[in-house]
Amino acid sequence: MRISEARRWRLSLFAFMFIVGVAMASWVTRTPAVRDAVGASTAQMGMILLGVSAGSMAGVLSSARLVSRIGTRPVILLGGASVIAGLAVIGIGTASGLAPGVFVGFMLFGFGGRSG
Numbered sequence: 679m680r681i682s683e684a685r686r687w688r689l690s691l692f693a694f695m696f697i698v699g700v701a702m703a704s705w706v707t708r709t710p711a712v713r714d715a716v717g718a719s720t721a722q723m724g725m726i727l728l729g730v731s732a733g734s735m736a737g738v739l740s741s742a743r744l745v746s747r748i749g750t751r752p753v754i755l756l757g758g759a760s761v762i763a764g765l766a767v768i769g770i771g772t773a774s775g776l777a778p779g780v781f782v783g784f785m786l787f788g789f790g791g792r793s794g
Contacts, residue, residue, distance in 0.1 A: 694754060698791045701761055705768055712768070716777040729781040733788025741793040753793060760790025
């Protein structure tokens with residue numbers, strides 16, 4: 679049985695968004711631990727979490743132009759790589775106690791989740 683191209687694309691998009699959702703759930707549950715590791719107050723943690731919004735906006739605003747220039751598949755791969763890199767940077771920033779590193783990780787994560 680051959681799967682239609684539209685169904686294959688739909689399943690691929692579902693898989694990508696599922697992975698992004700699982701990745702988001704993995705750090706959202708650790709938000710208090712991240713806050714404690716970087717020594718941030720609640721207000722400072724709000725500013726650190728602003729990285730997700732900033733990255734998401736950059737991803738949303740740039741994705742259409744990127745797709746028109748380089749195609750859908752490379753943009754999805756870029757988004758996936760950005761999510762993975764973002765999680766790694768969040769982990770490194772948290773382990774190092776560096777709030778700016780965590781912020782950058784959140785930006786990468788937000789960018790990848792919205793551009794892919």
